[in-house]
Amino acid sequence: MSNKEIPYKIYLNENEMPKQWYNVRADMKNKPAPLLNAATMKPITFEELRPVFCDELINQELDDVNPYIDIPEEILKFYKMYRPAPLVRAYCLEEKLGTPAKIYYKFEGNNTSGSHKLNSAIAQAYYAKKQGLKGVTTETGAGQWGTALSMACSYFDLDCQVYMVKVSYEQKPFRREVMRTYGAKVTPSPSETTEVGRKILAAHPGTTGSLGCAISEAVEAASLQEGYRYVLGSVLNQVLLHQTVIGLETKTALEKYDISPDIIIGCAGGGSNLGGLISPFMGEKLRGEKDYRIIAVEPASCPSLTRGKYVYDYCDTGMVCPLSKMYTLGSGFIPSANHAGGLRYHGMSSTLSQLYDDGLMEAVAVEQTSVFEAAQYFARIEGILPAPESSHAIKVAIDEAKKCKETGEEKTIVFGLTGTGYFDMMSYQKFNDGVMSDYIPTDEELQAGFAGLPNVEA
Ligand SMILES: *Cc1c(COP(=O)(O)O)cnc(C)c1O
Numbered sequence: 256m257s258n259k260e261i262p263y264k265i266y267l268n269e270n271e272m273p274k275q276w277y278n279v280r281a282d283m284k285n286k287p288a289p290l291l292n293a294a295t296m297k298p299i300t301f302e303e304l305r306p307v308f309c310d311e312l313i314n315q316e317l318d319d320v321n322p323y324i325d326i327p328e329e330i331l332k333f334y335k336m337y338r339p340a341p342l343v344r345a346y347c348l349e350e351k352l353g354t355p356a357k358i359y360y361k362f363e364g365n366n367t368s369g370s371h372k373l374n375s376a377i378a379q380a381y382y383a384k385k386q387g388l389k390g391v392t393t394e395t396g397a398g399q400w401g402t403a404l405s406m407a408c409s410y411f412d413l414d415c416q417v418y419m420v421k422v423s424y425e426q427k428p429f430r431r432e433v434m435r436t437y438g439a440k441v442t443p444s445p446s447e448t449t450e451v452g453r454k455i456l457a458a459h460p461g462t463t464g465s466l467g468c469a470i471s472e473a474v475e476a477a478s479l480q481e482g483y484r485y486v487l488g489s490v491l492n493q494v495l496l497h498q499t500v501i502g503l504e505t506k507t508a509l510e511k512y513d514i515s516p517d518i519i520i521g522c523a524g525g526g527s528n529l530g531g532l533i534s535p536f537m538g539e540k541l542r543g544e545k546d547y548r549i550i551a552v553e554p555a556s557c558p559s560l561t562r563g564k565y566v567y568d569y570c571d572t573g574m575v576c577p578l579s580k581m582y583t584l585g586s587g588f589i590p591s592a593n594h595a596g597g598l599r600y601h602g603m604s605s606t607l608s609q610l611y612d613d614g615l616m617e618a619v620a621v622e623q624t625s626v627f628e629a630a631q632y633f634a635r636i637e638g639i640l641p642a643p644e645s646s647h648a649i650k651v652a653i654d655e656a657k658k659c660k661e662t663g664e665e666k667t668i669v670f671g672l673t674g675t676g677y678f679d680m681m682s683y684q685k686f687n688d689g690v691m692s693d694y695i696p697t698d699e700e701l702q703a704g705f706a707g708l709p710n711v712e713a
Pocket of ligand 1: 369370371372399400488489490522523524525526527528529597598642644645673674675
């Protein structure tokens with residue numbers, strides 16, 4: 256451990272920012288399973304993906320050999336407007352907890368979209384523009400991804416069409432207006448504007464939608480318009496790749512002060528922020544250079560890693576996307592109304608799924624009232640109002656720091672603080688009013704989701 260005095264915030268200079276993304280798949284002995292074409296059940300090819308995704312992004316999606324991929328100059332330029340993100344030493348939190356643990360968090364909420372999602376949105380918009388496309392379609396749940404993509408598309412002058420899960424569209428009008436301010440067209444999903452939307456509405460009248468439904472609609476919308484492609488804000492390998500700027504910056508900042516973390520913690524929805532944060536550290540672990548405890552935190556109401564199955568599943572409710580082998584609750588699983596909208600996805604990144612299956616990382620599920628208790632505690636001590644998603648990581652970081660207090664161990668804990676909670680005040684209101692509930696699905700309910708899993712020979 257170093258004797259250097261560690262500041263509250265470790266910033267990097269612009270020239271210390273990463274110039275390449277790190278592709279952890281290159282160092283994995285057991286590669287994540289390939290995406291399957293839903294029609295043939297064979298590994299999907301570049302050509303088969305071309306009608307849906309941008310060419311360069313498909314290359315990144317399928318690349319599991321090249322460890323480093325150059326970040327194009329135009330993207331670096333955009334990154335410099337809001338990065339590097341600070342790595343904060345949570346001195347005040349440590350003091351309040353009375354823990355010997357040293358706690359750091361990487362804060363990704365310092366941009367208008369309020370989360371890490373902009374790191375991938377700008378990359379995806381760039382490759383779409385470079386390919387000469389007119390626009391992109393996407394889904395958004397709580398709205399963070401849609402907001403980030405709207406910002407990225409307006410920067411590169413691309414059309415942006417967002418299918419927003421209906422319940423969020425109605426409950427988060429301000430998110431919607433941010434997107435519209437950046438020029439995006441926002442449609443509540445399921446909608447009458449797509450065939451799959453009409454089908455879902457007929458089968459589930461009055462449904463308030465889900466991420467899986469909105470994905471199906473966005474994919475269909477892209478395929479029906481000339482010069483449009485579909486882009487996704489999480490789950491995919493390409494997204495995880497772009498998010499490695501988080502982990503690379505974190506690692507450089509820690510190394511400036513000779514700090515080596517013992518525990519790295521992040522929330523996991525589709526797995527992109529966690530994957531991005533841990534990738535460079537996981538790389539060292541995979542190459543046998545170092546060891547770290549890595550913990551994924553998910554909501555108890557949507558426990559894909561802790562209670563899901565590691566099998567091939569559809570990525571969307573309408574079953575129009577390729578199949579991915581992942582920890583999943585089944586594409587038909589609709590989680591209870593948890594307030595961490597960004598963590599309500601039924602599946603998980605195939606890369607993280609494989610790493611978890613290989614025992615290289617752990618996962619814990621936490622209940623939402625305990626998450627909001629941690630959020631409130633953190634806000635009052637460290638000043639930042641955290642997003643409910645991010646607060647899952649806060650909760651477990653605090654738990655680990657408390658354990659250190661009991662044992663007297665001076666562990667170094669790093670966690671990802673993915674975003675701010677300004678648009679989540681309805682959830683905070685429920686918590687403040689004492690009417691927030693916890694819901695943990697029963698085994699029978701999970702069984703219903705598993706019953707809809709496709710039968711794929713391994
Ligand atoms: C989307 C989101 C998440 C979860 O998505 P991942 O792909 O799992 O990272 C977490 N936190 C915030 C603030 C988000 O917007």
